[in-house]
Amino acid sequence: xxxxxxxxxxxxxxxxxxxxxxEPRRVLFLHSYGRELGPWNDVARSVHDELIRQYPGPIDxxxxxLATARDPDSDSVPFVEYLSTLFTxxxxxxxxxxxxxxxxxxxxxxxxxxxxIPALFTGLQHRRAPPDRPSASYAVxxxxxxxxxxxxxxxxxxxxxxxxxxxxxxxxxxxYWVDQLRTELKPFQERVTFEWLNDLSFExxxxxxxxxxxxxxILFGLMSVDAAGVGHEERKAFDRLHAVANAPIFSYVDAxxxxxxxxxxxxxxxxxxxxxxxxxVRIFNGETPGxxxxxxxxxxxxxxxxxxxxxxxxxxxxxPEGSEVYFRIPGMWxxxxxxxxxxIAALVLQAGIIxxxxxxRRRRQFAQTDASDRRREVVRLNRVTTANVLSTxxxxxxxxxxxxxLSNTEAAQMLLKANPPDLAQxxxxxxxxxxxxxxxxxxILGLRNLLNNRTEGDLRPRDLNxxxxxxxxxxxxxxxxxxxxxxxxxxxEVLPVRCDPIHLQQVILNLVMNGIDAMEGAQPPHNLTIRxxxxxDTDVEVRITDTGKGISAGKLTSIFDAFVTTKPQGxxxxxxxxxxxxxxxxxxxxxxxRMRGAVFTFRLxxxxxxxxxxxx
Numbered sequence: 001x002x003x004x005x006x007x008x009x010x011x012x013x014x015x016x017x018x019x020x021x022x023e024p025r026r027v028l029f030l031h032s033y034g035r036e037l038g039p040w041n042d043v044a045r046s047v048h049d050e051l052i053r054q055y056p057g058p059i060d061x062x063x064x065x066l067a068t069a070r071d072p073d074s075d076s077v078p079f080v081e082y083l084s085t086l087f088t089x090x091x092x093x094x095x096x097x098x099x100x101x102x103x104x105x106x107x108x109x110x111x112x113x114x115x116x117i118p119a120l121f122t123g124l125q126h127r128r129a130p131p132d133r134p135s136a137s138y139a140v141x142x143x144x145x146x147x148x149x150x151x152x153x154x155x156x157x158x159x160x161x162x163x164x165x166x167x168x169x170x171x172x173x174x175x176y177w178v179d180q181l182r183t184e185l186k187p188f189q190e191r192v193t194f195e196w197l198n199d200l201s202f203e204x205x206x207x208x209x210x211x212x213x214x215x216x217x218i219l220f221g222l223m224s225v226d227a228a229g230v231g232h233e234e235r236k237a238f239d240r241l242h243a244v245a246n247a248p249i250f251s252y253v254d255a256x257x258x259x260x261x262x263x264x265x266x267x268x269x270x271x272x273x274x275x276x277x278x279x280x281v282r283i284f285n286g287e288t289p290g291x292x293x294x295x296x297x298x299x300x301x302x303x304x305x306x307x308x309x310x311x312x313x314x315x316x317x318x319x320p321e322g323s324e325v326y327f328r329i330p331g332m333w334x335x336x337x338x339x340x341x342x343x344i345a346a347l348v349l350q351a352g353i354i355x356x357x358x359x360x361r362r363r364r365q366f367a368q369t370d371a372s373d374r375r376r377e378v379v380r381l382n383r384v385t386t387a388n389v390l391s392t393x394x395x396x397x398x399x400x401x402x403x404x405x406l407s408n409t410e411a412a413q414m415l416l417k418a419n420p421p422d423l424a425q426x427x428x429x430x431x432x433x434x435x436x437x438x439x440x441x442x443x444i445l446g447l448r449n450l451l452n453n454r455t456e457g458d459l460r461p462r463d464l465n466x467x468x469x470x471x472x473x474x475x476x477x478x479x480x481x482x483x484x485x486x487x488x489x490x491x492x493e494v495l496p497v498r499c500d501p502i503h504l505q506q507v508i509l510n511l512v513m514n515g516i517d518a519m520e521g522a523q524p525p526h527n528l529t530i531r532x533x534x535x536x537d538t539d540v541e542v543r544i545t546d547t548g549k550g551i552s553a554g555k556l557t558s559i560f561d562a563f564v565t566t567k568p569q570g571x572x573x574x575x576x577x578x579x580x581x582x583x584x585x586x587x588x589x590x591x592x593x594r595m596r597g598a599v600f601t602f603r604l605x606x607x608x609x610x611x612x613x614x615x616x
Contacts, residue, residue: 023057024057024058024059024060025055025057025058025059025060025093025094025284026059026060026062026090026091026092026093026094027051027059027060027061027062027092027093027094027095027096027280028062028063028064028083028087028092028094028095028096028114029044029047029048029061029062029063029064029096029098030063030064030065030066030095030096030097030098030102030105030106031044031063031064031065031066031098031099031102032065032066032097032098032099032100032101032102032123032173033065033066033099033101033224034065035063035065039234039235039253039255039256039269040098040099040123041235042255042269043098043099043122043123043269043272043273044063044098044123045273046269046270046272046273046274047096047098047122047123047272047273047276047277047280048061048273049273050273050274050276050277050278051276051277051280051281053277054277054278054281055277055280055281055284057284062086062087062090062092064083064086066079066101066102066105076105076108076109080109080112080113083113084112084113087113087114092114092117093117093118093284094117094118094119094120094280094283094284095114095117095118095119095120096119096120096122096276096280097119097120097121097122097123097124098122098123099123099124099173100124100125100128100173101172101173102121102123103121103124103128103129103130104130106119106121106138107130107138110137118137118138118139118283118289119137119138119139119289120138120139120140120141120276120279120280120283120289121138121139121140121141121142122140122141122142122272122276123272123276124140124142124143125142125143125144125145126140126142126143126144126296127180128142128176129142137289137290138289138290139279139283139289139290139292139294140294141272141275141276141279141294141297142294142296142297143267143272143296143297143298144267144296144297144298144299145252145267145299146265146298146299147180147181147184147185147252148184148185148187148188149265149299150219150250150252150264150265150299151164151185151188151219153264153265153302153320154217154219154250154264155188155191155192156318156320157262157304157314157318157319157320158215158217158248158312158314159318160215161192161215161216161217162192162193162215162216163192163193163195163212163213163215163216163217164188164192164193164194164195164216164217164218164219165195165197165208165209165212165216165217165218165219165247166178166181166194166195166196166197166198166218166219166221167197167205167209167218167219167220167221167223167241168181168196168197168198168221168222168223169198169202169222169223169224169225169226169227169232170198170199170225170226170227170229171222171224171225173222173224174198174221174222174223174224174225175198177221177222178196178198181221182194182196198227199227200226200227201226201227201228201230202223202226202228202230202232202237202240205226205241206240206241206244209241209244209245209246209247210244210245210246211246212245212246212247216246216247217247217248217249217250218241218245218247218248218249218250219249219250219251220238220241220249220250220251220256220261221251221252222234223237223238235255235256235259238256238259238260239259239260242259242260248262248308248311248312248314249261249262250262250263250264251264251266252266252267252299253266253267253269254266254267254268254269254300254303255269257303257305257326258305258326258327260305260308261305261308262304262305262308262309262312262314263302263303263304263305263308263323263326264302264303264304265299265300265301265302266299266300266302266303267297267299267300268297268300271297271300272297275294275297279292279294301322301323301324302319302320302322302323302324303323303324303325303326304319304323304324304325304326305325305326305327306325306326306327306328306329307327307329309325405433409429409433412426412429412430412433459498459499459500460498460499460501461496461497461498461607462496462497462498462499462501462504463494463495463496464495464496464497464504464532464540464542464604465490465491465494465495465532467501467504467505467508468488468490468508468530468532468542469488469490470501470505471505471508471509471512471530472486472488472530474509475509475512475513475516478513478516479516479528482516482520482526483526484516484519484526484527484528485525485526485527485528486512486528486529486530487527487528487529487530488529488530488531489529489530489531489532490530490531490532491532491533491534491540493534495532495534495540495606496606496607497540497585497604497605497606497607498585498607499585499604503581504581506577506578506581507578507581507582507602508530508542508544510574510575510577510578511544511578511600511602512528512530512544513574514546514574514575514600515528515544515545515546515548515597515598515600516528516546517548518546518548518549518550518597518598519546519547519548519597520548521549522547522548522549525547526547526548527546527547528544528545528546528547529543529544529545529546530542530543530544531543531544531545534606535603537606538605538606539603539604539605539606540603540604540605540606541601541602541603542601542602542603542604543599543600543601544599544600544601545594545597545598545599546597546598546599547596547597548597548598549597550593550594550596550597550598551591551593551598556591556592556593559575559591560575560576560579560589560591561576578602582602582604585604585605586604586605587602587603587604587605588602588603589601589602589603590602
């Protein structure tokens with residue numbers, strides 16, 4: 001029986017709790033100046049949002065605004081009757097006031113309107129809070145505007161300031177704050193000049209603030225009603241002031257931070273909302289409002305708008321210790337740190353690779369130069385070797401004209417001693433001497449050209465037939481000494497090729513000497529044929545044919561490789577050098593066997609057609 005009673009009582013309590021939680025809390029939010037006027041609208045929004053966030057149950061908000069805060073001569077009776085009628089049949093759980101005028105109104109008409117309803121006064125400065133706090137009547141969440149601290153830090157960040165202009169309106173609350181500020185800021189009057197604009201219309205204030213002297217600063221307080229009796233929405237008023245002011249603007253609350261306020265130790269609207277909502281929840285939970293002690297909210301750590309610091313050329317080094325800078329526009333490094341890091345790394349890597357490539361290129365150039373020098377030397381040595389092979393024949397060839405010159409000279413001397421001398425015979429002898437001397441000169445010139453050690457190829461158009469004739473003059477003595485037959489079948493037309501004549505002469509000479517050596521010891525006849533012809537409009541061809549032993553099948557495909565030779569005393573360099581020379585001029589060379597002997601064929605482009613690069 002007892003168990004059933006306890007269970008029933010528990011169910012009843014839970015049912016009552018659920019019903020209580022499901023029943024919305026009704027809150028009257030009373031504005032001092034209107035729900036759309038800043039900064040009180042920011043406070044109201046913050047309290048509303050925080051209360052919904054902190055309280056788990058539903059909340060039914062009613063909002064209303066005083067009609068007398070801006071006009072002290074207005075009659076409050078109609079508004080009192082309106083609220084009384086509005087909440088005759090609506091049970092309120094809490095009255096929240098926003099701003100000092102609304103708090104004063106509730107204190108004055110509380111017994112007439114809401115004698116049993118708890119109240120929460122917020123959005124007001126702590127010195128404006130009611131001095132009396134009946135134990136069950138109301139709680140207060142106020143803030144402390146430390147104007148001496150605000151002015152001290154203003155002068156710290158702008159040490160050259162010598163004039164401070166105050167923007168306040170002319171409503172009762174604003175006139176109250178003018179008197180308070182005049183009293184609190186007296187210690188600063190020796191440092192700066194104060195200019196109070198509360199006796200002007202707002203339009204006149206804007207004109208004055210647009211033409212302030214240098215080293216001025218503006219302190220924005222309140223602007224609900226100006227001296228002309230015109231009401232203003234403070235946020236729009238602040239925006240208009242910021243648009244025309246030629247001096248930095250400071251204030252006491254962060255409602256305008258980010259909209260043109262330089263910064264400083266500001267009261268945070270969100271903190272007011274958070275603490276006010278927390279007190280409201282405690283009242284909903286049954287705590288007595290008068291027993292809830294909420295100390296005044298102090299200004300937060302100084303914070304500044306980076307954009308305004310830049311605009312007024314205020315150094316961050318001048319900011320108070322612990323200051324925070326907001327709205328900083330990050331530099332390129334801060335915005336694109338990862339991209340720039342990757343880009344710089346890529347550039348460094350690329351620079352390193354380029355440097356290595358340049359070093360390698362330079363080393364390769366040195367190596368190519370050295371290899372080129374060595375190739376030139378090999379080519380020259382090849383010519384010297386060829387000249388050495390021909391030395392016997394060349395010596396015999398030189399002895400003949402030199403011996404003839406000596407004999408003709410002795411004969412001329414004898415004829416000149418005769419009385420009378422036979423001048424006709426002497427003239428004939430001298431003609432023979434000139435002919436033999438020219439022959440010797442041609443042999444020596446050809447040998448000197450063959451042994452020439454020039455560092456650069458002398459590329460110029462050259463008739464291929466003339467080069468063949470020069471080679472024939474050089475090898476004729478050797479052909480004669482070895483009892484062989486040399487035939488030339490030259491094209492009737494000129495065959496111009498762009499080349500170094502000595503290089504081309506060396507190619508033909510190597511091929512001819514190879515043919516001569518190949519026929520040595522072979523069965524007669526020993527015939528060597530040099531044939532030139534034009535191939536269409538682009539190339540010329542030279543064929544050198546011998547009746548020697550031919551090229552063995554094992555060496556036919558590698559005959560142009562270095563150090564491959566068919567001669568016992570051969571170096572294996574003649575044919576590779578010939579191939580290199582021809583390819584440098586855009587030509588090519590082939591070798592093949594005939595029924596008897598071998599034939600070497602090379603082609604070159606006609607002058608002006610194809611590559612004309614130098615050999616080395």
